[in-house]
Amino acid sequence: MKDHIARAVTTDGFIRADAITSRHLTERARQIHGCLPLATAALGRTLAAASMMGSQLKEPQGSVTVQIRGNGPLGSVVAVSDGQGNVRGYLHNPAVDLPLSADGKLDVGRGVGIGQMVVIRDLGLKEPYIGMVNLVSGEIAEDMTAYFAESEQIPSACALGVLVDTDQSVRAAGGYIIQMLPGADKSAAERLEESVRSAGAVTKMLDSGMSPSEILLRVLEGFSPKILSETPVEYRCYCSAERVTGALVSMGREELLKLAGEQDHFEITCQFCDRQFLFTAAQLREMADSVKK
Numbered sequence: 001m002k003d004h005i006a007r008a009v010t011t012d013g014f015i016r017a018d019a020i021t022s023r024h025l026t027e028r029a030r031q032i033h034g035c036l037p038l039a040t041a042a043l044g045r046t047l048a049a050a051s052m053m054g055s056q057l058k059e060p061q062g063s064v065t066v067q068i069r070g071n072g073p074l075g076s077v078v079a080v081s082d083g084q085g086n087v088r089g090y091l092h093n094p095a096v097d098l099p100l101s102a103d104g105k106l107d108v109g110r111g112v113g114i115g116q117m118v119v120i121r122d123l124g125l126k127e128p129y130i131g132m133v134n135l136v137s138g139e140i141a142e143d144m145t146a147y148f149a150e151s152e153q154i155p156s157a158c159a160l161g162v163l164v165d166t167d168q169s170v171r172a173a174g175g176y177i178i179q180m181l182p183g184a185d186k187s188a189a190e191r192l193e194e195s196v197r198s199a200g201a202v203t204k205m206l207d208s209g210m211s212p213s214e215i216l217l218r219v220l221e222g223f224s225p226k227i228l229s230e231t232p233v234e235y236r237c238y239c240s241a242e243r244v245t246g247a248l249v250s251m252g253r254e255e256l257l258k259l260a261g262e263q264d265h266f267e268i269t270c271q272f273c274d275r276q277f278l279f280t281a282a283q284l285r286e287m288a289d290s291v292k293k
Contacts, residue, residue: 003174004232005055005085006212011224014184015192018052019176019212019219025051025087025235026162026173032235032274035094037164039074041106044162044173045140046079047089051233052177054081057123065120070138072113073098080272086236088272106164112138117147141175148179155180155189157196161203172206176215195221237273244268244277245287253291260284 005020026044029035035043046066054064060083068077075092101107115135122128131151136142141160148156160175178196180189199205199219210218213227248256248268259266260281268277279287 001211002232003234004212004230005052006216006230007055007228008213008216008220008225009228010220011226012188014181014188015178015220015223015225016181017176017178017216017220017225018055019174019215020048020052020085020233021172021174021206021212022048022051022233023170023173023206025233027170028235029089030168030170032272033090033094035091036097037168038096038098038106038108038111039091039094040164040168040170041162042068042074042077042108042111042140043079043089043091043094044170045108045160045175046077047087047235048160048162048173048175049140049144049158049177050079050081050089051085051087052175053119053121054083054087055085055231055233057083057121059083059123062121062123065118065122067118067120068112068115068135068138068140068143069118070112070115070135072111072115072138074111074113077112078271082236082238085231085233087233088235088237090271108140109138112140114138117143119147119151144177148177155184157192159196159202161201161206163203163207172203174206174212174215175202176212176219178219191222192220195219195223237270237275239270239273239275239277241277244270245279248279248284249287249291253288256284256288256291260288 030040050066062083065080073096077091079089081087118132136146141158144158148154157178163172165171266279
């Protein structure tokens with residue numbers, strides 16, 4: 001089954017929810033960046049969260065960027081989603097390996113460390129919306145829940161999981177975001193909390209092969225949820241020679257001539273997909289000539 005996102009709302013209109021299965025896109029990210037299991041888990045959780053948030057945008061050309069800026073050995077973790085939920089990402093140190101946590105799980109919190117989560121929503125307006133909160137645990141899902149509560153004032157429940165197989169490939173990945181809408185009372189929040197607890201760990205649901213719709217029906221059992229849509233998503237990078245050329249031209253004439261004088265060729269590697277773009281000194285001079293003096 002391909003990766004996809006399911007969206008649901010309860011019949012009373014007080015709860016909306018998204019769930020994603022993201023094994024394939026997480027595996028693609030693992031292969032591109034050569035991630036060890038700890039990095040796969042951290043990046044995979046961030047990709048799943050960003051994808052769901054991106055699919056919530058009402059602007060098809062919009063984007064959501066999630067940055068996890070921790071002081072742990074993994075370094076910063078970044079994921080960018082388009083308005084359909086297609087996502088790409090990277091982390092600074094994909095080869096980090098740490099002992100398992102006390103409960104025998106990958107210690108993502110220790111790998112991420114202490115720091116901030118930054119969310120940038122770009123709807124194509126003059127200025128993007130930027131929200132930032134301190135990391136609660138570095139485990140990504142708890143930090144995402146804190147972000148929604150503190151920065152957007154939306155009570156939420158977030159669960160994210162990545163299960164890495166013995167050969168280091170991704171066996172299962174995904175998660176859900178459930179949010180209380182205006183008008184919901186305290187009893188609904190308490191019922192939701194109990195329902196989430198009863199549903200159990202999201203990694204178990206994903207590993208059992210449950211679809212996003214099935215996960216939402218399980219987690220929202222007793223709330224009469226209605227599945228609104230199911231949308232396919234994938235790991236998608238938008239880099240191109242034209243975009244890279246535009247970025248180089250934006251550096252200005254003097255900087256381009258300086259680069260051309262320092263080396264015979266100039267190489268740029270995309271952080272998201274590791275695609276390499278090679279420019280000769282002659283090409284850099286041509287770009288410099290195209291810039292108005």
